[in-house]
Structures are given as structure tokens and as C-alpha cells.
Amino acid sequence: MPISRGEKPVNINNRRIINGADADVVQLYPMKHTFAWDAYMVGNANHWLPTEISMQKDIEQWRSKDVLTADERQAFETVLGFFTTADSIAANNVVLAFYKHITSPECRMYLLRQGFEEAIHTHAYQYIVESLGMDESKIFNMYREVDAIYNKDSFILDFNDGIFDDNFKTGTLENDQKFLENLCVFSLIMEGIFFYSSFAVMFGFQRQGKLTGSAEQIQYIMRDESQHLNFGINMINTIKKEQPEVWTKDFQNHIVDLVKKAVVLEYTFAAQVFPRGIFGMNADGFKQYIEHIADRRLESVGLPVQYGVENPFPWMSEAIDLNKEKNFFETRVTEYKTGGALEW
Numbered sequence: 001m002p003i004s005r006g007e008k009p010v011n012i013n014n015r016r017i018i019n020g021a022d023a024d025v026v027q028l029y030p031m032k033h034t035f036a037w038d039a040y041m042v043g044n045a046n047h048w049l050p051t052e053i054s055m056q057k058d059i060e061q062w063r064s065k066d067v068l069t070a071d072e073r074q075a076f077e078t079v080l081g082f083f084t085t086a087d088s089i090a091a092n093n094v095v096l097a098f099y100k101h102i103t104s105p106e107c108r109m110y111l112l113r114q115g116f117e118e119a120i121h122t123h124a125y126q127y128i129v130e131s132l133g134m135d136e137s138k139i140f141n142m143y144r145e146v147d148a149i150y151n152k153d154s155f156i157l158d159f160n161d162g163i164f165d166d167n168f169k170t171g172t173l174e175n176d177q178k179f180l181e182n183l184c185v186f187s188l189i190m191e192g193i194f195f196y197s198s199f200a201v202m203f204g205f206q207r208q209g210k211l212t213g214s215a216e217q218i219q220y221i222m223r224d225e226s227q228h229l230n231f232g233i234n235m236i237n238t239i240k241k242e243q244p245e246v247w248t249k250d251f252q253n254h255i256v257d258l259v260k261k262a263v264v265l266e267y268t269f270a271a272q273v274f275p276r277g278i279f280g281m282n283a284d285g286f287k288q289y290i291e292h293i294a295d296r297r298l299e300s301v302g303l304p305v306q307y308g309v310e311n312p313f314p315w316m317s318e319a320i321d322l323n324k325e326k327n328f329f330e331t332r333v334t335e336y337k338t339g340g341a342l343e344w
Contacts, residue, residue, distance in 0.1 A: 016242045017235050018170045018179060020103035028105050035234040036106040039227055043113040046227075048220050050124035055131040055213040062132040067210065071278050076211065077134070078273045079198040081142025082149045084125045086194065089156055090228075091118035093186050097163045101170050101179055102235075110231060117224045124217045131213075148269040152194050155265055159185045176246050180239055184255050187232025188297040189262040191225050196293050197270045197286050200316055204279035207315070233300045240302075256303055259294050263307075266290045281313070288312045 014021040015032040031037055061067040068076075094115045102108055129139050143149045162168055162178045170176050199222050206215035240247045270286035277283070291307035298305055311317070 015104055017104050017107060017239045018101055018176065019243070028109070031106055033104045033106045033234075033238065035238075036104065036110045036231065039231045039234075040106070040110040040113050042227060043110070043117065043224070046220075046223060049120065050127040050217050053213050053216050055128070058128075058211045058213040059131060059133075061210060062134075069278075071274060071276055072205070072210070075201050075274045075278055076205065076214075077139060078142065078146065078149070079201050080125055080129065080134075080139050081146060082152070082194075082198055082269070084122070084129075084140050085143040085149065085153055086190070087118050087121040087125070089153060090186070090190065091115055091122070093160065093182075093190075094118065097160065097182065098186075101163065101168075107235065114228055114231070117228070121221050121224065124221060128214045128217065146272065148265075148272040152265050152269060155262065156185060156190050156194075173245060176243060177248075177251055180236065180246055180251075181254070181258075183232060183236055183239075184301070185258060187229060187236065188255070188301065189259060191229045191232065192297040193259070193262050193266055193290065193294055195222075195225055196316075197266055197273070197290055200281070200286070200289065200313055201273060201278075203316065204281055208279055236301050252303055255301075256298065256306065259298060259303075260306060263290055263294045285312045289316070 017033070028037075094111050099108060099111050099115075102111065125139075128134075129136055143153050159182050162175075163182050168175065168178075170179050199218060202211075202215045202218040205211045206219070267283065267287040267290050270290065271283040274281070274283070288309050289312050291309050292311045295305040295307050295309070
């Protein structure tokens with residue numbers, strides 16, 4: 001609302017992730033949550049589009065009867081079936097819930113960028129499905145037909161009910177904890193756990209020289225999602241500092257319990273994706289990998305580790321590293337820069 005004559009202006013320095021100064025106008029300076037602005041700038045520098053990546057080799061391999069086994073085809077289709085739904089859920093959370101309640105202008109700026117990236121990811125899955133001539137109805141309806149996908153999606157959506165309500169507002173302890181619960185589930189579990197076994201499957205194809213165009217798109221998506229995850233972790237830790245009253249012992253135990261439930265859902269999904277194992281990876285290995293990354297997510301927000309296991313897939317740490325030289329005539333430059341961010 002406009003300020004009437006004699007009315008004291010809102011102090012825009014009273015900035016918090018939630019319950020801060022009026023955020024109806026995005027007024028970036030003076031900036032407080034610089035991690036959000038840094039993430040926004042990194043996102044701009046890492047801009048990419050799926051149509052820039054050649055799918056010709058993937059098309060030839062998918063059509064061939066000799067390159068991919070039946071198990072590999074099932075794994076690829078099931079992972080795509082999860083991805084197509086997951087990024088839609090992520091976009092809804094960003095656009096319909098987080099943006100509405102977050103009062104930090106710089107965090108809102110990054111959320112706009114994140115929402116756009118979720119759209120690019122959905123575009124990428126469609127581009128893969130269409131390029132390979134896959135059965136679109138089978139892939140895009142898989143969340144209704146595969147229990148392991150439905151259960152993961154349903155788990156996330158259960159936590160949307162409160163903050164998606166038109167009448168929901170932050171400002172009370174109960175509602176602030178409800179918002180923080182959703183943020184923890186979305187960032188630590190959805191983006192921090194539920195994506196990662198699917199990422200590992202796709203990079204398994206890449207390591208075998210199979211479906212490399214699809215895997216390269218997933219590599220860019222993983223880079224984006226890692227940035228989303230770090231942004232969410234920064235928001236969680238900032239809310240803990242700005243409103244320590246919400247981070248009670250009971251609330252911490254609750255988040256740990258949710259992560260442990262998510263781990264079971266994820267390794268159940270992994271067992272369904274590749275019941276007999278592919279590329280030397282099996283359900284037991286994925287169970288350990290999922291437990292390992294769950295511990296990393298808990299540690300990132302100051303919660304105790306629960307599993308204490310080693311990473312069985314150390315190459316996954318390398319998969320996210322796109323700062324590599326590639327032959328320009330074989331593929332696009334992976335360290336993608338645009339406009340003023342371009343370095344010659």
C-alpha cells in the first residue's frame with residue numbers, strides 16, 4: 001500500500017527470510033542475504049537449454065536392439081517417469097508457496113530464477129522422450145502406476161497442504177514451524193535425496209557410453225539442483241539464526257525422523273528401478289549411497305548423522321563437476337557462459 005503523508009516508512013533493513021519487512025516491492029539494496037544473490041548470479045551464468053544438446057547418438061542406441069538390455073531400458077524409463085513429475089512438484093512449491101511467504105527480496109529474486117530452471121528441466125524430459133520416440137503416456141503417467149514413484153510424490157505432497165492454503169500466513173510459532181518443515185522436506189529430501197539415486201542411474205549410462213545426450217542434460221539438471229539444494233540449506237540455516245525459537249529439540253527430532261522415512265522410500269524406489277542391478281550397481285549399493293547422502297543433508301543443517309556409511313559411488317562426486325574441457329566439435333562447451341559472464 002502507498003505510504004500516506006506523515007506515515008513512517010517501512011524499515012527495509014528489517015530483513016528476514018520470513019516475517020521480515022513488506023516484500024510487495026523487490027527492493028534489493030541494502031542487501032542482507034547475499035547467498036541468494038550469489039546463487040542468482042551463478043544460475044544466470046549456468047544458463048542452458050536442452051535443445052542445444054545433440055540426441056542423435058541416443059536415438060540410434062534406443063532404436064538398436066543390441067545396445068541396451070531390457071533392464072537398462074526399464075531403469076531409464078522409470079527414472080524419467082519419476083523426473084517428469086518431480087520437477088512439476090518442485091515448480092509448484094517454488095511458485096505457489098515459497099515465493100508467497102518469503103520476505104527477503106534477494107531470496108525472491110533467486111526463486112524466480114529457480115522456477116524458470118524447473119521449467120527447463122521439464123522441457124528436457126519432454127525433449128528426451130520426444131527425441132527417442134518413447135511412449136509419452138507411459139512415461140508421464142508412471143507416477144500413477146508405479147507405487148515406488150507414487151509413494152515418493154505423495155510423501156512430499158502431504159507437507160504442502162498447510163502452506164498452500166490461501167489462508168495460511170507465517171507469524172506464529174506453529175505456522176513458522178510448518179513453513180520450515182516444508183522447506184526442510186523440499187530441500188533436504190526432495191532435492192537432496194529423492195533426485196540422487198535417479199541421477200546415479202543416468203550417470204551410470206554415461207559412464208558406459210550409452211544415452212550420453214540424455215545423461216548430459218541430466219548432468220546440467222544436477223548442477224542446477226545442487227544449487228537449489230545449497231540455496232535451501234542456506235535458507236534453513238538463516239531462519240534458524242533469525243528465529244531460533246522455531247528450531248526446538250522436538251522439531252529437530254521430527255526432521256531427522258522424516259529423513260529416515262525418506263531414505264526407506266528412496267531405496268525402495270531404487271530396488272524397483274533395477275531389481276537385478278545394472279552397470280555394477282545394485283539395490284544394496286544404492287541403499288548405502290542413499291544413506292550416505294542422507295547423512296550429508298542432516299549434517300548441513302546441524303543435525304546428527306544416522307548411518308555413518310561410506311560413499312559406495314565416489315564417481316558421483318565427479319559427475320557434478322562440469323568445469324571440464326571438452327572437444328568443441330564433439331559437444332557443447334560445458335562451462336556455459338552468457339552475456340557479461342562470458343570469459344574469453
